[in-house]
Every structure is written in structure tokens, then in C-alpha cells.
Amino acid sequence: MDTPAKSLRLACVYGLSLVILFIVPLFLWQSTTAKTIAEVDWLDVATEGALFALGMCWLMVIVSVRPSGRVTNLLIAGLSSYCLGCYLDLLDEIFIVKTLPVYNGFEKMPTPVGLLLLTCGLWLWRDEQTVVNRQLQTREQFHREHQLTDSLTLLNDAKAFEHHLVKQLSQNQAFGLIMLDVDYFHQYNKIQGVEEGDRLLSQLALWLSSALRNQDLVCRYAGDRFVILLRGAIPPLVSVMAEQLQQGVKDFGCHASVVWTLPSPKVLDRQANKFSAKNEAAALLQLLNQKMSQQKENRRSAATVPTTFNGLNQSTLSELN
Template sequence: MGTPAKSLRLASVYGLSLLIIFIVPLFLWQSTTAKTVAAVDWFDIVTEGALFILGMCWLMVIVSVRPAGRVTNLLIAGLSSYCLGCYLDLLDEIFIVKTIPVYNWFEKMPTPVGLLVLTCGLWLWRDEQTVVNRQLQTREQFYREHQLTDGLTLLNDAKAFEHHLIKQLSQNQAFGLIMLDIDNFHQYNQNQGLEEGDRLLSQLALWLSSTLRNQDLVCRYAGDRFIILLRGAIPALVSVMAEQIQQGVSAFGCSASVVWALPSPKVLPLQTHKTPAKEEAATLLQLLNQKMSQQKEIRSPAVTPAQACNTQNPSTLSELN
């Protein structure tokens, strides 16, 4: 079920539901009389029973998948009250409850109160989902192909990024690219262990997703290498963001090599015919990877394995022109 707290919450909901299911009919059995078979409206029993069962299914789904918080509490409270109202309506078809005035008042309250609380929870869920969608936009731009998602960082992989790049080139709109590669990451894995290395990559992915603008996209390109697509970018913006990202990586106890590009007619080889977007994307990525390899060779003598993952190191940003 996930965390022990979530399992406990689910068990509590199950236990309380079972308690109400058995206690309320027992109370009615002792306090009033049951209807005869001929007086029972079986159609009402089927419909109200179906509403109760569906409401309980919704409640269990919410409890099992939602994280703890105010929104979850409101959804659980609203659905629980709604389910209680449906259950009391169901019992009303079986027992003669008119002889219990308090029960008549109690029967009518849970459903409207539950729906009101549930509406408040859904409204807050809408606001929450807006924030989540904004974060996901920098990860996937709503191009959801699970086989193209990196399992560790939950970012799109190189194939998915190529799809976005081709689409961007086809739109003929300005954009920039930033590629970063952690210095001596293999040495970090050897010293700290593979688990710590994976944790570092996951933290970097989360930080990059929250740092970028809504229209930008970050992907895990390969290993410890990330690539960022900046839509509507100008040279000043790309260079500043590249510098800020390189400085920000140092907060994780590592340094990184960073190169950036603003695609222009100078980037791609001159041809007499228009190059297809797929070929342009492949050429641009190849040039960017070559520039990164050159940058890594320049920096490798100045950055020792001990320095790369423990202290901040001055490094240069490389631009593709």
C-alpha cells in the first residue's frame, strides 16, 4: 500500500465502515420493526445499494492512492458522509423508521453535508492539480509515452526529447538548448555507492523541473547528462539560465560541465535545399554532444574526482554558434 501511515489510514476506514454497517442495522432491529417482503421496494434497494457500493469503492480508491494532506482529508470526509447517507437511505427501505424521529433527521443530513465537503475537496484538488500539471509540463510537455520515460528520474528520455526537438524545429520558432553533464560522476558512484548516485540524479531532476519555466522541458539524455529545451529563448536568457544552472548544481555537492546553443543558420551545414526537421535535430544534437565532449576534455585536468563531487569549482560555459 505504500507507507505504513497509508496502510493504517486504509485499515481505519475499513474498520469504521464495517462497524457502521453492522451497528446501525442492529440498532434499528432493536428499536423498530422490519418491513414485510411485499412492502419492500426492491428497485429502490438495488439503486440505493448500488450508490452505496460505488461510493465505498471511490472512498477506498482515494484512501489508497492519495497522499496525506488537507485535500485528501476533505475528500475522505465528504465521501464517507455521502456513503453514510446512501447506507441510511438503503436501511430506510428495509426498516420502518418513522417511529424514530431522531433517525429521520439524522438520515437526511449526511448526504448534503458530504456532497458539500466533497465539493470543497474537489475544488482544492483542482488547484493542486494545476500546480502538478505545471511541474509535469517541464518534465514531459504532456507527451506521455511511458516507454519513453526514464524510470529513475521520471523525466522523458533521449528519444522523447528528440520528438520534442523535431516538433520545435517544424514550428520554426526561436528556442535554446542547454546540456549539462556531472563531472566525474563515475567516481562519485565508486566512492558513495550506486544508490547515492541514483539519489543525486533524482534530486537534480526534481530541482531542474522546479527551476525552469512552464514552457521549458528537461529530459535525461544519457547517464548523468541532462538536456533542456528553452522555448522562445534569446541569447541573453539562455546564457544566464545556463550559468544559474551550473552554479545551482554545486548546491548538491557536485560540479557540472554546461554547454548551450541557440539554433541559427550558422549551426547547421549550409545546404541548397531545406533540411527535414528530423535531420536538423540529429545534426544539432550531434554538434551539442561534440561540444560537450570538448568541454569535458578541457575541464578534466582542472577538476579532480575529489573536487568534482565535494566542492564548487570555477568552470566555463560553452556556447554553440
């Protein structure tokens, strides 16, 4: 959802664009003469018109998706100036402007100035993206495909995690896997509401991303289940991390079941490397799911119920159980 500031900025850009589109041709119409149809180079009109239209599309995309800041201001200023230069070049193909020296000089300025500002903005965007990449490292690990991102938690989904797991297996390096599942989550949704349940999952995703090391990766596997890839892990690290995560979830007023495994590095045949890695990845995920199902079954058999559930009292939970 757009913020009021972003909506106002978008409205200002649209409004200013419409004013320029109307005022400049009106000024030229009154100050000079238009070319005849035979004098117009329609190929130039088509190409310069296309550049102007594409520039405006880029501008609207930047305005609508970028947050406020110096980088955004430079990008908007650069694209606006570039679009103005393209528009003036387009009008030059329709009107005879040689009789207007001031216009001739002004026409040549917006495009180079716009490209200069745009270059500065893109350079700063590069620095900004370097910082963002470090922040998102536990979510993406330098493989970004927005269609594989969970819309609620903004973590990669199960398909993306499988891609990372196959890649890790192909490298024949030690790693660990942890799967975390929120206990009684369907009951939480029933009592607190779906919106509160979504909020809990979003908070857990943010906490998991910050609790892991930079080289680790967390994804939303399904529903209230998360899966974590620990690179360069050893048994003590995986077991301690699993225990810490299980204890940390309690701070959110809920409990979680946690299982883990530490696959042994295997030397895969080069020719069948990718195929073998996919099969191995599927087997590892199946193993984790089986462990999780077994742990859930054991907990149900033991009739263990969390003592707190984000403010829920024990009597309510007893009724649910």
C-alpha cells in the first residue's frame, strides 16, 4: 500500500508532466510555425516519441516503488530531465524552432544533464544495494527471483530453498538443516484471528533472519513451517542453534517443534551431479518432514500443551486440546 507521501509524489510527477506536455507545444504554436506533413521526418518522430514514452514509464516505476531519499531524488530528477529532453527533441521534429535561439539552446541541455544526474543516482543506488544485499543475505543468498518469494514473510519459498539446497549439495561442502514448525498454529489462528496469525509469522521470519549468520539461509517451507540451511556447520553448532531457536520462539508467546540433520558431504559424479543433487535434496527434505511428523506425534501422545499462547489462558487451551 502506498504511503501518503509516495502518493503525493506520484501525483506531483503526473501533474508536472501534464503541464509540460500542454504548455511547451502551446508556446511553440504561438511563437513559431509548424512543419508541413511533407517536411516531417516520421521515422525520427517515431523513435524520439518511443524514447520519451519509455523514459516516462521508467520514471513512473521509480516514483511508485522507490522509498524517499537522496538516491530516489537523483533518479527522479535525472529521468525527468531526460524525458524533457526527449520531448523537446520530439517537438523539434514538428515545429520550426530555428527562429527561437533561446529554445535551441535550452533544447540541448535537459538530456545530458538528465543522464549525468541519472548516472550519479545509479552509482549511489549501487552502494545502497550493497548494504541491502548484506541485510537480505540470510533471506536470498544472492539468488533473487521475486516470483519465488513468499508474499507474507518476504522469505524465499520451498521451491527457492530446494534450488539453494541442490546448489549446496553440488559443492560437496558440509552443511546442516533445521526445520522449525509452530505448535498449535491452527488453534492460534482460530482464537486470535488470521491477521494475528499472519503477523506472528512475519515477526518470526524477521527474527529468524536476524538470528542467523550471514552465510545461512532461512525460507518459509509451508504454512507455519520454516527451513534453515546452515553452511559450514558441525554437529555441535547445528544442535545448539536448533535449541536456541526453539527457546527463542517462546519470546513470541508460542512454542515450536524443531528437528535437524547434518548430511555427510558426498562426492557426486560430475555427469550426474545435478540429477543426484536433486534426488539427495528431495530425500533430505523428506527426512526432515518425517522427523517433524514423528516429533509432532510424540508430543500429541504425551499431551503436552504450551502454557502460554500470546495471552491465551490455560483453560482456553484445555478446551482446544
